[in-house]
Amino acid sequence: MRRIRFTVAYDGTDYHGWQVQPGLETIQGTLERVFMEIEGGPVHVAGSGRTDAGVHALSQTAAVSLANPIPLENLRRAINRQLPPAIRVLTVEEAGPDFHPRHHAVSKTYEYRIFRGEVCPPHEWRYVHHYPYPLQVEQMMALAPLLEGQHDFAALAAADDRELESTVRTIFFSRLEFAGDRMTYCVTGSGFLKHMVRNIVGMLLEAGKGNLDAAGLRTFLEPGCARRAGPTAPAKGLFLMRVDYGG
Amino acid sequence: MRRIRFTVAYDGTDYHGWQVQPGLETIQGTLERVFMEIEGGPVHVAGSGRTDAGVHALSQTAAVSLANPIPLENLRRAINRQLPPAIRVLTVEEAGPDFHPRHHAVSKTYEYRIFRGEVCPPHEWRYVHHYPYPLQVEQMMALAPLLEGQHDFAALAAADDRELESTVRTIFFSRLEFAGDRMTYCVTGSGFLKHMVRNIVGMLLEAGKGNLDAAGLRTFLEPGCARRAGPTAPAKGLFLMRVDYGG
Numbered sequence: 258m259r260r261i262r263f264t265v266a267y268d269g270t271d272y273h274g275w276q277v278q279p280g281l282e283t284i285q286g287t288l289e290r291v292f293m294e295i296e297g298g299p300v301h302v303a304g305s306g307r308t309d310a311g312v313h314a315l316s317q318t319a320a321v322s323l324a325n326p327i328p329l330e331n332l333r334r335a336i337n338r339q340l341p342p343a344i345r346v347l348t349v350e351e352a353g354p355d356f357h358p359r360h361h362a363v364s365k366t367y368e369y370r371i372f373r374g375e376v377c378p379p380h381e382w383r384y385v386h387h388y389p390y391p392l393q394v395e396q397m398m399a400l401a402p403l404l405e406g407q408h409d410f411a412a413l414a415a416a417d418d419r420e421l422e423s424t425v426r427t428i429f430f431s432r433l434e435f436a437g438d439r440m441t442y443c444v445t446g447s448g449f450l451k452h453m454v455r456n457i458v459g460m461l462l463e464a465g466k467g468n469l470d471a472a473g474l475r476t477f478l479e480p481g482c483a484r485r486a487g488p489t490a491p492a493k494g495l496f497l498m499r500v501d502y503g504g
Numbered sequence: 505m506r507r508i509r510f511t512v513a514y515d516g517t518d519y520h521g522w523q524v525q526p527g528l529e530t531i532q533g534t535l536e537r538v539f540m541e542i543e544g545g546p547v548h549v550a551g552s553g554r555t556d557a558g559v560h561a562l563s564q565t566a567a568v569s570l571a572n573p574i575p576l577e578n579l580r581r582a583i584n585r586q587l588p589p590a591i592r593v594l595t596v597e598e599a600g601p602d603f604h605p606r607h608h609a610v611s612k613t614y615e616y617r618i619f620r621g622e623v624c625p626p627h628e629w630r631y632v633h634h635y636p637y638p639l640q641v642e643q644m645m646a647l648a649p650l651l652e653g654q655h656d657f658a659a660l661a662a663a664d665d666r667e668l669e670s671t672v673r674t675i676f677f678s679r680l681e682f683a684g685d686r687m688t689y690c691v692t693g694s695g696f697l698k699h700m701v702r703n704i705v706g707m708l709l710e711a712g713k714g715n716l717d718a719a720g721l722r723t724f725l726e727p728g729c730a731r732r733a734g735p736t737a738p739a740k741g742l743f744l745m746r747v748d749y750g751g
Contacts, residue, residue: 268626313627342629379515380560380631382589 262352268343311492318500374438386494392465404431412477414450460487509599515590558739565747621685633741639712659724661697707734
């Protein structure tokens, strides 16, 4: 069997997230159906991690094992021909037999896009969180880097992820940028708990509304914090930008 | 009655064009339904012109006559609250009682967007014509400005528009720009025949394939030309950018 590593971009709007779910359209399920047609037998698509319903990817990394000897470039073309236009395989390459996109990932980068103008452009409503209300932007920009470093992110995890053995993660980069009506939160980390990026954005929006300062934010990062930070920002503003692997 | 002039942006993907058609979702029909709810009676929305099924607008100009004294800013908010996110009213203003968006328009500007990369980004497939094949770009760029000026565009009109009293139109600006994998055709004119911009793009693509040179293009612009130029490029790459009025 060949191990094939590939990157895939998707518009998550009309999908129930990455992970296969019976009776629902998902990214992983759609990819597996198309790979199975080419392979002529069952294929498991392993991803670097799940994305929630409605979340997008500009470059998710995944892998499959295939017996079919089809050349890489033909494989990519054949897959894209059968996929819906909302899912596109960008690159394909041969990988070591043990390559696993989740276990071997060393970091992931996400972007969260907020549109602050009064009227959300009709060609963008699927891809931004429309938030046309007043915000203390400087406060939000000052707080974003405080998340960098190794912390216990239990307060920023979805309820079902707070039971994990460890909720400690390392964030390498956490910044908020803005230009005109557009605000973008960029974050790179060793890994993320369920809903973590959306909860960080929800927390930063609370800070922008004047409901949270730096001291308040730090209490959420204290080990064993039992409270939950901020609301979960909507899925549609979130993009998985890339997954990085060592070496 | 007040005469209200407004600009509207839309994603044409899921609509059967601008013009009301029984039993089909159209931009004009959707706007009329929403204005009628606010007015409490029938409202006619007049546009600067029709756009075909699948064609987009960043700024179409339209007008309505209303008895309702609702302030302009509240009107815009109320309309946008009821419209689907694929249609957004951008600006509203009081206009003279005789203002007519089609009769008074002095020029319209369109853009046609082509994506030439091998893989079309999943967040853009609704908004570009994906053409990943070889093209002689310099030839296309050289030919585009030859359309500027006053010409008989019968060869570039849809069949049912060739019966019009006059197929003479004036093009003020006609240029092709490209940057990396993106090619954009920009055109401003006094008015356009049905399918004219899409047929110009189809003709320029023929030139890019080596099937048409400057002399060939000029024969299509000769008065009374009975042949039809190029195929009609797909609707989804076309954007109505703005409509200009004198004064």
